[in-house]
Amino acid sequence: MTAVMGTKMLRKEDPALLVGENKFIDDIHAPGELWMGMIRSTMAHAKINSIDTSEAEAMPGVVAVYTGEQLAEMGLWLAPLPCAWPVTEDIVNPPHNPVAVGEAKHVGDIVAVVLCNDRYGAADAAEKVVVDYDPLPAVGSLEAAVANTAMAHSDLETNKAFHWPLVPDPEGTEKAFAEAAHTVKAKFIQQRMIPSPMEPRGCMAIPSPAGGDITFYSATQVPHILKVMIAATTGIPESKIRVIAPSVGGGFGGKLNVDPDAILSVTLANHLGVPVRWTETRTEAAGSSHQxxxxxxxxxxxxxxxxxxxxxxxxxxxxxxxxxxxxxxxxxxxxxxxxxxxxxxxxxxxxxxxxxxxxxxxxxxxxxxxxxxxxxxxxxxxxxxxxxxxxxxxxxxxxxxxxxxxxxxxxxxxxxxxxxxxxxxxxxxxxxxxxxxxxxxxxxxxxxxxxxxxxxxxxxxxxxxxxxAPSRALGGLNYGAGGWEHATVRMLPTGKIEVVSGSTPHGQGHETAWSMIIADKMGVDPNDVEVLHSDTAKSPLGLDTYGSRSLAVGGVAIAMAADKVIEKAKLIAAHQFEAAPEDVQFEAGAFSVAGTPSKSVHIQELGFAAFAAHDLPDGMEPNLQEQVSFDPPxxxxxxxxxxxxxxxxxxxxxxxxxxxxxxxxxxxxxxxxxxxxxxxxxxxxxxxxxxxxxxxxxxxxxxxxxxxxxxxxxxxxxxxxxxxxxxxxxxxxxxxxxxxxxxxxxxxxxxxxxxxxxxxxxxxxxxxxxxxxxxxxxxxxxxxxxxxxxxxxx
Amino acid sequence: MIPAAFDYTVAESAEHAVQLLGEYGDEAKLLAGGHSLIPMMKYRLATPTQLVDVGRLSDLSYINQENGHVAIGAMTRHRDLETSAVLAEACPMLAHVASLVGGPAVRHRGTLGGTMAHADSASDLPAAVLALGGTIVAQGPNGRREIAATDFFTSYFESALAADEMIVEIKVPANTGGWNYQKFNRRAQDWAIVGVAVADGGNGVALVNMGSTPLRASETEAALASGASAADAAAMAANGTTPPEDLNADGAYRTHLAQVLTRRALEAAAG
Amino acid sequence: MEVSITVNGSTHSSDVEPRTLLVHHLRDNIGLTGTNIGCDSSSCGACTIHMNGESVKSCTVLAVQADGQELTTIEGLAAVAESDGTATGDQNWHPMQEAFQNCHALQCGYCTPGMVMASTSFLKENPNPTEEQIREGLEGNLCRCTGYHNIVKAVQSVAGGAS
CATH class of the missing domain: 3.30.365.10 (Aldehyde oxidase/xanthine dehydrogenase, molybdopterin binding domain)
Known part of the structure; x- marks a missing residue:
């Protein structure tokens, strides 16, 4: 078998995408679903005097309208939206409520939410919510923030959130500049960019009121992280939460957050006992998707x-x-x-x-x-x-x-x-x-x-x-999680292979790449490999996709798990051959005994042996399934x-x-x-x-x-x-x-x-x-x- | 985003459309291809409660050469202008300008009548019709009247059309004299930051996005008529205009662009 | 109001609000979710379909305007190719679908249905385009993943095959 890695194998993902068969978030519906319509602040910084929801509440199909204050009183969440990377001990991090309470802090900040049984009705009702604002001085630029004349958060005395130094050798710096023949100084401005994946964000939470489970669909890069964070923010037991990222139409970082809509849809779905969903509009994204x-x-x-x-x-x-x-x-x-x-x-x-x-x-x-x-x-x-x-x-x-x-x-x-x-x-x-x-x-x-x-x-x-990233390095930077990635490789009884990936694709082609890695490692046809991902029920462990980490961490974990499967399969082959494991060689998918060509078995043929477990080496557990959490050095x-x-x-x-x-x-x-x-x-x-x-x-x-x-x-x-x-x-x-x-x-x-x-x-x-x-x-x-x-x- | 609710009626004829406009008054809007109106309705910048669909009036889709001019039915789509053998022969500038509007999918729906009625100073085709010295034929309750393009555009998205009038035809002189269209933008599918249409060897020069309406560069035209060079005439292109200011350009930059693009258009038209 | 639309060869009659956008009608009422929505301003082309054989942005057409018209969406494109004898490959796809896969002209796939529909409409109008003309033909369709390089190649490969 010739090497698959290094070839331009066509993508396994493409056929479904090319005929419109795959499902993006807005393609998925649940009976009884309610549409959230967000009422967003039209002012960058303002005191919310009052919110009149009466006209919206009277609109056809509207089930409820909630203001931030009402939601806070309802106590649907335990904690504000999370920041997992408080870079310094003394960082200032004012609470970020899913819906603003008292003050709106940016244009696009959610101040109220309507729930309606219809996409169009939600848009209509959101228009009818009347918010009375008192404008406050707004910090409209980074320059203005640095100048510190107006405060972005009225209860703070500075706009500065933290100071983080990396100055390993200050004397060396002074000396270098003092002795330099040439110095050049410049000021560069990195303008704000809107990530703009072609698919806007969206989500849907489906509760099961009796069992207490919640299934959360989201156009996200990070279903695993979302699961942890939803649990930490809402108090719903993590074990009751299943997060599914369906086909995700690009991310570029823009879909790696724990956004207000996630917490709102999950908690309101639980509260009302019906599915709650939201689809972002492109215009809305300018104020609601992070930049x-x-x-x-x-x-x-x-x-x-x-x-x-x-x-x-x-x-x-x-x-x-x-x-x-x-x-x-x-x-x-x-x-x-x-x-x-x-x-x-x-x-x-x-x-x-x-x-x-x-x-x-x-x-x-x-x-x-x-x-x-x-x-x-x-x-x-x-x-x-x-x-x-x-x-x-x-x-x-x-x-x-x-x-x-x-x-x-x-x-x-x-x-x-x-x-x-x-x-x-x-x-x-x-x-x-x-x-x-x-x-x-x-x-x-x-x-x-x-x-x-x-x-x-x-x-x-x-x-x-x-x-x-190396988890220890992340810890040293005060990041709130590790940087490992998890993978499972299992040989099914029929010889087909399932790979469970903790990396979560949103256009990169993981199904193809992971199949290629397995094909080469295990000597199998890449089409015999199925990659499971993006669903915490199928892939319970993972740290997802960002920072160009999927292959260098997640792909490596898959290769390592494949090695472990091969290692175990080799013991089974040796047992069948009645040979010592060290005499068994593995090449192009086949185990054989050196010098005895009649003794050869393909690894895929061992799937059934491992499953039936009729004749495994003494003490060996049935099944060919191995997992690896790879934490890069x-x-x-x-x-x-x-x-x-x-x-x-x-x-x-x-x-x-x-x-x-x-x-x-x-x-x-x-x-x-x-x-x-x-x-x-x-x-x-x-x-x-x-x-x-x-x-x-x-x-x-x-x-x-x-x-x-x-x-x-x-x-x-x-x-x-x-x-x-x-x-x-x-x-x-x-x-x-x-x-x-x-x-x-x-x-x-x-x-x-x-x-x-x-x-x-x-x-x-x-x-x-x-x-x-x-x-x-x-x-x-x-x-x-x-x-x-x-x-x-x- | 989703338009606010409205009622919808298909007009059976231009006369019927005009009658409906009369009945509904200010609440009504005509819908042709919808590529100007529907986006505004989705943003709820326009909230008509009655839409009268004239887009199905296929008898208003034609391009005919007659008596020294080309008569174009109001419901003729940009794509049809772009590919018209009649225009290629008799008025190639209009076909060319049509090919620069939006992208292909927009040109499959947008109509010349709709574009003229929308009266956007940043649109390409109104300025082309203006440079060509075209005429707008409007149907009203009392029949048809002709409005010179020079009198048609009155303010931002405003025209000389009465509330109960509809454009049924646009006439442009058959003209193959030296022509050119310069469109400057940052992204191909977008509106012009500034555009310049030169028709009839410089007898008609019109500006896109240099004021509240498409404009004739009358000082340039006059200078050319009295023998000025292209460069000298172009230097006057923005005289008398009050160009708008937006993210792409301020008045000074638009003025400069108008001068450069006019010079280029005049030189290309002469070439 | 009552509209009757033929989509991918099947006629669907339904009662819709006049303001229903064609793209929502296709997706939410008829259940053809292959056509996507990427913007509010007719800028991105993710919703491009064919109406009477020509590309249109279905977010900027009302369902009532499509009454009586023949539409093709990405779900029906292969069948169109099959009926006119141009279907290719094991999948019996439209050549453009095959070219998009062969040239790696899609990544996340969200713009892809619109991009494919725009490309096929474009080639019908200009069967032997230059690279520049292909880029012009796709100017109303945005893609954030591919940088367009391989999309242009895919369209070129179909154009080349057709000439």
Whole structure:
């Protein structure tokens, strides 16, 4: 049997999706279901004087209308919505009620909820609830939060939630900056991003009033975490809760939270004894789905006369939004370890302040902390190159860890140990693929000719931390859970194989990838493998999917469980052969005795023997089923170099991405087709941050672009085809040698695009530009050198 | 999101539609392709209690060349304009501009009459009709009247149509003189941040999203008529306009874009 | 009010509120949940179906407007291909469905029904498009997973096969 891993096997998930047969959350119904309609605050910060629900209550089909105050009195939940990552001991974390009580803290904060027997009726009734607000001073931006003139929470005296330092060697930092030949300082703004999976969020809770069980369907990335958190928040025994994630239409971090709708639907379903459901509208998502990024980065590097960097000093102000969600305060910390990038920089001083605003809460969005870090170091590398007077590629070459040669176990200034890396081959290959010399010549020609359309070339060499995570490391960061992943592999009596995955897919193709791992490990047809997942009744243990962890933790757990099944099966085979286990070999699915070809049995044939248990070795338990909880010893550190070309119409400010190349290294690949797809999509999300997307709020905290008409998720017209290539540097953090690929594209692309934009504009004295680089910003930068954090003027 | 409730009537003819408008008064809206109206109703920015569906009036879907102009039935869809052999021959600009509206699915439903009646200054086709010097034919209780496109658009989403009138036809001069349409936006399917339509070798120049209505760049037209260069004439494109301000552009930027795009359109039209 | 709609060859007569959006009628009343809803503003195209053979966004059509019309949703696309003799592969799918799988043009699959319906409508109108024309043809359909690269490839592969 030829190897399956490493091939572009077509996905097992696709047929159902391609004929509309699979079920997303809004496709699933229960008899007697009630629709929740949320009444959301239209003010960023306001005292709720009164809520008149009478007209809504009289609407046809309306069963109940509840205000936050009523719900609080009903005592349906024990605790506010959870934050699992209180990053410091003294973190400020005001209670986050599923429905606001007394004060609304952001536009979109739920202030009341209607329950109606009809989707349309719920929308109608929600419109009829009249809320009387007294506006309070609102903190409408991160800058305003830092200024601390108005308070996002009226009962607090500061907007600051925490201060988190990672300053291993402060004297070293001082010394490095004092002795530097070159220092470069910049301020970068990571605008708020709306994760925008194509499927909006949604959920449905189905109670069983007599038995006390509750089945909760949710378009979630994290059914296992939800189960624990629903129990902890509501007091419903965890053993009574079953969480099912049906087909989930993308997540990108946006579906890893414990949102108000989850607690409301579960508790109201229990209270009323009928199913309660909710489907988010896209417009509603702008205020109710958590957002990503939202940081101001103050970044400095110190370097010698050749541009060799001796220290990075960075302070981040991070926008929490109005409340701490599940991992809100931890997101910037995930980036803290990466501000030295792929470079051999001996010193790092990182501090982060978290601040409350009266804006939609923030939390993880594809890359979560790492794209921000990668952006800051990779933008400032270009600035340093300009300062030193060398090319962007040269400044990188001079600073790569181990001179760009292969390494293992590199301890970075952050004290994290990078598992493995080999940075120069990706760098060289990316520049070759993008044809850097030809581009520079064409760029020079256009500049000399004064053409309206100018070229910019940008690159980014990134490293990221994925495979979240070693549980001890998470504990050290005050994270409220571990980072292991669980897997079970069982051989059924008929020889078919069931794999139970604690990782929870929402588009990644786990069923295919896990089948491929089993196929290779066990020498079976991947179509003989069924993967069970996303239902806590089928997969009781797991920590789900985020942080590019599925393969590097969950996939590895599956491979390890398969090894254990093979080990046990080998004992059965040896027993049947009447041979010593050490004389039995396993190849391509078959056990045999060396030198005795007649004695051979396929592992799938042993399924029945293990099940019937008529003749097992003495003392052996029946059945072939093994489980593993894999807790990785270290993170995995994927890396790569991206390069791209933009064409800027200097008359209009229009910008077009005309070429994009990426050379990524995620270690060994299980299915290169899936890796490629992850990179394509990841890259475009970073491009979108660079050029298109931003949740725009006015100073009063109103969102100005809550729909897809104004929040510009790019279409096929706005992005080019991409050229991808790979290097393979196996991870030393797991036995498969794999690293993650889900976030890498996003982590590499925003900086590459912005480096290209700034390169194109450098003849106009533009040194930096805030994201997204809109035509208006570009035009203004060319013509007034005003609109960016670092000043445009040369 | 879901529209507020309304009653729905299928009009049997233009006359019937006009009669229904008369009966229902301000509460009624005509529904053609619905691609402007239905989204506004879903957001409950529009809450008509009566919808009169004129989208089934197939006798108002035609493109005919007659007496030096092209007569287009109000219910002619963008897709039909885009692919019309008559327009390709007699007025290629209108076909081209139609091909730039929204995406294909939108063009399969949207109608020229609906777009004109919606009177959105950010729409492509109204400005094209304006640049071409078109005429809007409206059916009212007392029969038909013709309104010059230059008189048709009165304010934001407002036109010279009376409450009980319906567009039945749009006439544009058969014109293959130098033409060009420049549409500047950030994402292909979106409305123009600024657009410029040049028709008839520069005799008609119209601006998209430069004010409360589609506008003729009259100073540019006058300058061209008196022999100014494209560049000089284009520099006046935004004169007399009060361009709107939104997330994509402020007045200064829109003014600049109008000048650049007008110059490009004039040069391309001349080329 | 009473509407009668032929969907994937079957006629469904039902009494609907005039404001019922076609996409809700298909999903909630007729039970064809393959067509998805991704936005409120006709921007994303997840709800794209065919009406009388052409792509439309079913979130921006009222069920009453579809009275008497012939619709095809993703559930019925393979049957259309089968009846016009273009079905391919073991699954007897429309070539576009097969191409989407072969080119890995879907990940989460939420935009996919709309994307496939938009692509098939587009190729009917422009059987031999350039890459740029394919991208234009899909400009009204958003995808968050694939970066469009493989979707464009899938459409190209069907176009190439048809030419």
């Amino acid at each position: 990503g990024r939202g940081q101001i980065q103050h970044m400095e590097v110190a370097a010698d006369e050749n541009g060799k960097i001796s220290s990075v000093r960075v302070h981040i102000d991070a926008d929490m939004g109005a409340y701490m969600m599940l991992i809100t305060p931890g997101v910037p910390l995930l980036g803290s370890f990466l501000y030295t990038g792929v470079y051999d920089i001996p010193n790092l001083a990182f501090t982060c302040d978290g601040h409350f605003t009266n804006l939609t809460p923030t939390d993880a969005y594809r890359g979560a902390g790492r794209p921000e870090a990668s952006y800051a170091i990779e933008r400032i590398m270009d600035m340093l190159a300009a300062e030193v007077g060398i090319t962007p590629e040269e400044i990188r070459a001079r600073n790569y860890i181990n001179g760009g040669e292969a390494f293992e176990n590199h301890e970075a200034a952050s004290t994290l140990v990078f598992d493995s890396g080999h940075y120069r081959p990706a760098h060289d290959r990316a520049l070759e693929m993008v044809k850097i010399d030809e581009l520079r010549a064409e760029q020079a020609r256009r500049r000399d000719a004064g053409e309206a359309k100018q070229l910019g070339i940008g690159m980014c060499s990134y490293v990221e931390i994925c495979g979240l 270290n993170f995995a550190f994927p890396f790569g170099t991206h390069a791209c070309v933009v064409e800027i119409d200097t008359e209009t400010g229009g910008v077009e991405l005309i070429d994009y190349v990426a050379v990524d290294d995620c270690g060994h690949q299980v299915n290169p087709m899936i890796v490629e797809g992850q990179l394509h999509g990841g890259i475009v999300q970073g491009v979108a941050q660079a050029l298109f997307e931003e949740a725009v709020y006015d100073e009063d905290g109103n969102i100005n672009n809550p729909s897809f008409m104004d929040y510009l998720v790019p279409s096929a017209m706005e992005v080019p085809s991409m050229q991808l290539d790979y290097t393979v540097t196996p991870s030393t953090s797991n036995p498969l040698g794999v690293k993650g690929a889900g976030e890498a594209g996003t982590i590499g692309s925003a900086a590459a695009v912005m480096n290209a934009v700034c390169d194109a504009l450098s003849p106009y004295g533009v040194k930096d530009m805030d994201m997204p680089a809109t035509p208006k910003r570009i035009w203004e930068a060319i013509h007034s050198n005003a609109n960016n954090s670092n000043g445009g003027a040369a």
